[in-house]
Structure formats: structure tokens, C-alpha cells
Amino acid sequence: MNVLIVGSGGREHAIATMVAKSHHLTKLYCAPGNGGIGQIGECVDIQAMDFENILSFVKEKAIDLTIVGMDAPLVGGLVDELEREGFNAFGPRKNAAILEGSKVFSKELMKKYGIPTADYEIFHCPEDAIEYLEKAKMPIVLKADGLALGKGVLICHTLEEAKEGVHEIMTKKKFGSAGEHLVIEEFITGREVSVLAFVDGKTIKTMASAQDYKRAKEGDQGLNTGGMGTFSPSPFYTEEIHDFCQQHIYQATVDAMREEGREYKGVLFFGLMLTKDGVKVLEYNARFGDPEAQVVLPRMKNDIIEVMKACMNGSLHEIELEFENNAALCVILASKGYPETYEKGYPIQGLEQLKGREGIYVFHAGTIKAGEEFLTNGGRVLGVTAKGRDLKDAREKAYMSVKEITFDNKYYRKDIGEQI
Secondary structure, eight states, X not given: OEEEEEEOSHHHHHHHHHHHTOTTOSEEEEEEOOTTXXXXXXXXXXXXXXXXXXXXXXXXXXXXXXXXXXXXXXXXXXXXXXXXXXXXXXXXXXXXXXXXXXXXXXXXXXXXXXXXXXXXXXXXXXXXXXXXXXXXXXXXXXXXSSOOTTOOEEEESSHHHHHHHHIIIIISOTTGGGGSSEEEEEOOOSEEEEEEEEEESSOEEEEEEEEEEEEEETTTEEEEEEEEEEEESOTTOOHHHHHHHIIIIIHHHHHHHHHTTOOOEEEEEEEEEEETTEEEEEEEESSOOTTTHHHHGGGBOSOHHHHHHHHHHTOGGGOOXXXXXXXXXXEEEEETTTTSOOOOOOBOBSHHHHTTOTTEEEEESSEEEEXXXXXXXXXXXXXXXXXXXXXXXXXXXXHHHHHTOBOTTEEOOSOTTTTO
């Protein structure tokens, strides 16, 4: 099979690594890809939202399967465009990807179908939002309705912070059109768990659990980012919790979407909070999590193309997902200043000595190849993942590997997996 992956981050590199292992693969392409993906497949200079040129490329190269890794092209309807022309595409159609594309839609869906989530209110103008906040209990959570690269969520501890947050999102349009509508949500506490699942429209099969670190600084301080590290599995995600979620959250969501005429096929990501009042859904994503994919996929035993084909043709019930009995931990190496302003273009050293080391993966996110060397080319530069007997072993191996990679302005959190 000729396979095209659409995207350019660490998630796409993790997907590409799994696809490259499949015995179904003939040729692997990635649009636009990155420096690391270019080592296992051919990168094509087409941006993820350039649907016209993606479609032309799929026709020209007789692509058998297009895997849409990123949220924006899914929400924008790339799967629909490809299917309309008779091509196989893995990922939800536009009317199902709205589950991530609109927080207003997802919150209303959960309310309608009794899927547990935090209490919330929806606002369409800043004046109404501020009037509500003046009577609300702090801390409180503000969520831009649309896509915001994982950064459109603000946790506000004071009324002043919350008012400023409303102005940032709705008036100043810090996240662009994502801030045209606003969800104000109660602040809930507990352990966060991420669960990825394959879905074929009716059947849902979950992958190994993970825990993500969103904040930029140690001790969960600083701004929200796309993710600074993660580990799998979560020791807090018990069989009892899984059984509850399978019935009341996972299957309930798939059934709700089908009931709404929005059949969901692809990967569905559940961001969960294990509160004292039970499990609640924080968010949905319509694709593999990033960096969660970087610890979940290396532990998966299945041929990923076979699983994706089952999702597309409705035979997922015939697949038994299998994961290694071990653990994995990923540390994100970022450019100093991320998620705000940062410099790029610095040479990266140490990658060659980690190449081929058993149980160690270096997933490229913001890199570019210039001649024989890799340069930094984004806020999140690399995801260094290590597998180990358990989380402690994986953590030690990951941080040892992190020290072997150097570049100017390198920044990373030193507490990923510390308080397990």
C-alpha cells in the first residue's frame, strides 16, 4: 500500500514509525512532514490545509490510504474531500470532527446524552460572560470554542484574571475565530488521564491509558502548551474506572454521535478527570493525542494499518488490540520561550548516538533538515520516549537520553512522571 500521512509533528512521526513497521506498506509519504519523518518516508512540500494539492498528490501517486493526523484538516473536512473522490482516508468526517472543532457542540452533546462533564455556561458576547463571572466561584476555566493548538484553555484564579481572559479570547481574539464563542466551566480537580480509542462508527476499542503534562513549567505552573511530556499507562486508571467509562463515556459518546447523524470513524481521544465525584470528561480530540501518541503507539503490538482498515470498513469488533506489558515515558524538548516567542534555526547534536538504541524513540516535532544536520524549527522540537519495565525504569531511561541531546535554548520539564 502507498500511504500518505498528513501533518508535521511528533504525533505524525509516531504514526509514521508504526506504519513503517507494517507488512502492508509499499511506500510512505508525509505532507509536509519534518526532518525525522524524512528518515523513514518521503516528505512532500504540501501544507496540511492545502486540500487541492493533497488531492492531486493522492491521485498522482495512487495513494491507497491517507492518514489525517492533525486536527485542523479533519475539522476542515479533508476526509470528506478524499472520500468524495473515491480514496480511502483514516479519520472522522467533518460533521464528526466537530466533536473537537467546537467545545460548545461537545459540551451540549454531553449534556443531552448524560455523559459526565463539568458544569458550564456558553457565551456569545464578552459583556454577558463578564456579568456571569462577577457572581461565579473562583477558580474558573475559560475555553475558546474552536481549535487553538491546545492553548485555548485558561484557568483563572481571580475575577481580574477571568475578566482579562475573556478580553483576550473574545475581544482581542488571541486565538482568532476560535474565540467567537466561549465556554465558562467549573474548575474541577483530580488526576487527569488521557485515553485514546479506535472507532468504526459503532464499535470502540480503547488503547493503553496515558497522562499528559500541559503546563510549560515544573509543578504544573506556567502557560498551557500542546503538552510537555506524558507517560503510559496511568497507574490511577483502574479496571473499575475503565468499566464505568466504557459504558457511560466511551460507548455513550459513539452512540450519541451516531444518533445525531454524525457517525464517528477514526481515533477518538478522551481527556478525563478522576474527581472525588467520579470520572468527568474534560475534552474530546478527533485524532491521536500529541504527545500521548508518542508513548501509547510504541507499546502497541498490532499492525496499525490493519486496525485503521477495520475502523474504515466497520470490522473493528474483529480486532483484539494488544499492548506490551511495560511502560513508556516521553519528555518534550522545547525551545526556550515556548509557548509564546522563541528562536529557531539552532543545530541539534546527539541524535545519531541514540539512533537504534533499544526502547528509545526520538520523535521529531519542530525540526528541519539542512544538509546533513537537523535544526530546531518550532516550539516543541523533539519528544524523547523511553520504554522500561515500569514507569520508574522508563523515566530513568528517558531523562538519561534527554541529556545526550543538545541545542541552544533547549528547555524541558524535569518532573515528568516524578509524582507517580
